[in-house]
Amino acid sequence: MPGRDPSGLELVIDPVRQEASLWRRYRFEDDLRCRETLFNRYFSLARAVAARLFRQRMTTRLDRGDFDQFACEGLLHALDRYDPLRGVPFSAYARRRIAGNVADGIATMSEIDAQLSHRHRIEQERLRSIVSEGGDAIASLSDLVVGLALGLMLEGTGLIDQAAADTRPNAYDSLAWRESQAILVGEVSVLPDKEQVVIRQHYDHGLPFTQIAELMGLSRGRVSQLHHAALGRLRKRLRARG
Structure with missing residues (x-):
């Protein structure tokens, strides 16, 4: 009417x-x-x-x-x-x-910034977030290895919109790899809301922490903390699965 x-x-x-x-x-x-x-x-x-x-x-x-x-x-x-x-x-x-x-x-x-590609800057920022400040070297190395592995797996899932995806070795296309990715995506979906936003925007949209901070109304340092916490939470959940 x-x-x-x-x-x-x-x-x-x-x-x-x-x-x-x-x-x-x-x-x-x-x-x-x-x-x-x-x-x-x-x-x-x-x-x-x-x-x-x-x-x-x-x-x-x-x-x-x-x-x-x-x-x-x-x-x-x-x-x-x-x-x-x-x-x-x-x-x-x-x-x-x-x-x-x-x-x-x-x-x-600047010329210096131009020489340092966007992907390189993203990876450096991610590494700084993963490595524990003030922690012992072994713990930091463990965080770094796990963080890099989780990052690689996230970048091969539906979370990522890669217009020009990297060429992956054939082993990455194995059933076990795809199953692991599916498990990881499921674990991301139950993270606390802010950690989910950081993970999805960083790995899906490829946003650096500074832009995620602007989007969420947080400081860049806080976004880095949320990223680190999310990877730690994912690591614990995956270990609990055995």
Whole structure:
């Protein structure tokens, strides 16, 4: 009937109303969970803009990961600056912000940063999180080995959206390996909420801790702690399985 209020079911199945609700809760009620939902929803848009600009690049000294990182940073900025009351579709607004941030990032990136690829920076950050500060060498080495193994397994699961996945040895395609990955994904799904967010954003979207911190409204150090705690929790759960 015309003029009636939409039912709860209609709100759920109507993507326009659903997104409007997310923006209202984020912008006017400061619900950071909605910010993460919106980020995940438009992550593929950021990747698409990055891919287009990467194909048009004038230099070979930057890798695709650098473009993706700048694009994700632009998406975060767009989420913070977008005014849903102006009636401009977010996708149109975000495209300009993302493209502008990629262009700015490329223009200002130093030669040293350019030589250190995005993937290398991610791996260094991950290693610093894994190794215990102030702990004994044996414990730190154990954490490092387990952390690297878990990271490798996570990067071969459905958690990861790898446009250009690394070539894996045939042994990684074995039934035992796939079963182990499935178990690990299941254990990730029962981690505390904040640890899940860190693991999924870091290994799925490839975000560095600084961007995860911005997304979650936390310090970079806290994100590193959550990453370390999550890997420790996963290690204990997997050991308990025998």
